Amino acid sequence: MAWRVELSTVAVEALRRLKRSDRRAVARRIDELARGGPPPASTDEEIHDLPAGPHRLLCRISRREQQIVVVTIQHQRMPAGRVIAELAVRKIRFWTGEGWVNGIRRTLGAIRRLGRAPVFTATAVVTLALGIGAATGTFAVASGVLFSTLPYGESSRVVSIWSSWSDFPKTWVSIEEFLNYRRQATSLEDMGLYFVSSHNVTTLEDPERLGSAVLTHNLFDVLGVRPAAGRFFTKDEATTQASVLVLGYDLWQRRFQGDPDVVGSQIPVNGRPWSVIGVVPPDFLLPEDFRSQARSEIYFP
Structure with missing residues (x-):
């Protein structure tokens, strides 16, 4: 009996962001598992022991992605099938390090946009500096007057x-x-x-x-x-x-x-x-x- 695997739009977009070789491997494994029927019952117990971290790339995709996709296919008949498929792909993104890489890309992009608008950037920096300076000065005065003791005995x-x-x-x-x-x-x-x-x-x-x-x-x-x-x-x-x-x-x-x-x-x-x-x-x-x-x-x- 063949299983029908349906991924949400978010999950598909997440797969598209993977490297081409990794994306093909994930798609191939999804297809193999869908054609081969439900996974063995012992797979659920192994999933909890999977290592996580950005250093876990998809170079060993045959085992780790098999277990992740098994979760998706095993629960496909449940009403939350789409959500589970989406979460599974998000786990793949985390293990490839894509989450923090995207954060770095967004930060660098923001810096480049600021560089293309020097007047706006200078105004924003000066405004922030004045605001921080005023807040620091106000706190220094309040700290000296309200919180610090006078430099006198008793x-x-x-x-x-x-x-x-x-x-x-x-x-x-x-x-x-x-x-x-x-x-x-x-x-x-x-x-x-x-x-x-x-x-x-x-x-x-x-x-x-x-x-x-x-x-x-x-x-x-x-x-x-x-x-x-x-x-x-x-x-x-x-x-x-x-x-x-x-x-x-x-x-x-x-x-x-x-x-x-x-x-x-x-x-x-x-x-x-x-x-x-x-x-x-x-x-x-x-x-x-x-x-x-x-x-x-x-x-x-």
């Missing part, structure tokens, strides 16, 4: 105090206000004050104008910060307005290559010699520096 206990005028809802606290708060506040352990400015490092080799801050001697202690090198200000140095300064960590690395001997030396600032007594730790920023482009890099008492 940062959850640190607060900033601002003043308010009729036309300025948020402005700097004056020295008089600071002294009043410090005398009268009972819920604060200690308070420090600073204001930002800018100074010139007037070395002959490379003069540079830098962001700076003038602060009370206890501000670093209030923020719970320890020096990376040297020490911070004393009360006497602040009272007598001694010519001492503390360097920012990035400035120390950039201009002095992180040389520890710079502590104790003098550098000219605004035309005057100042003694370097210490260096702030890495990542240290004053509260206002988090949203400022001109961050403080030199600190004065």
Whole structure:
């Protein structure tokens, strides 16, 4: 009794994509099995042990494709015959490596099409770059503000105090206000004050104008910060307005290559010699520096 084998359109197209010799071998084996009747019952058990992978080419088609096509012919009388035939041919495509080869072809084709439209390609690349850059910048800001802890000891206990005028809802606290708060506040352990400015490092080799801050001697202690090198200000140095300064960590690395001997030396600032007594730790920023482009890099008492 001869069996009638009917392949779906998708299955036929899949067979057409095979190499001619492989396609002929598959068609010949389908014809042989269709004329020879149903396969032996033991074939179903062998099918589950078939090896798979793109390295399994159709060079040994006589056995592997026989077992695959047997599945198709054995279930031909079932309503899902077309689907099973299609799935069988898809397995052949996978074993020949055609699936991932077609993926490479499609990718190369897309690259060639982009090369034929340079204006569109450049616009798309620039748009993607701007979008990725904006997303990265937004995440960096959100990560620094929302997720990262402040570079202070016990940062959850640190607060900033601002003043308010009729036309300025948020402005700097004056020295008089600071002294009043410090005398009268009972819920604060200690308070420090600073204001930002800018100074010139007037070395002959490379003069540079830098962001700076003038602060009370206890501000670093209030923020719970320890020096990376040297020490911070004393009360006497602040009272007598001694010519001492503390360097920012990035400035120390950039201009002095992180040389520890710079502590104790003098550098000219605004035309005057100042003694370097210490260096702030890495990542240290004053509260206002988090949203400022001109961050403080030199600190004065």
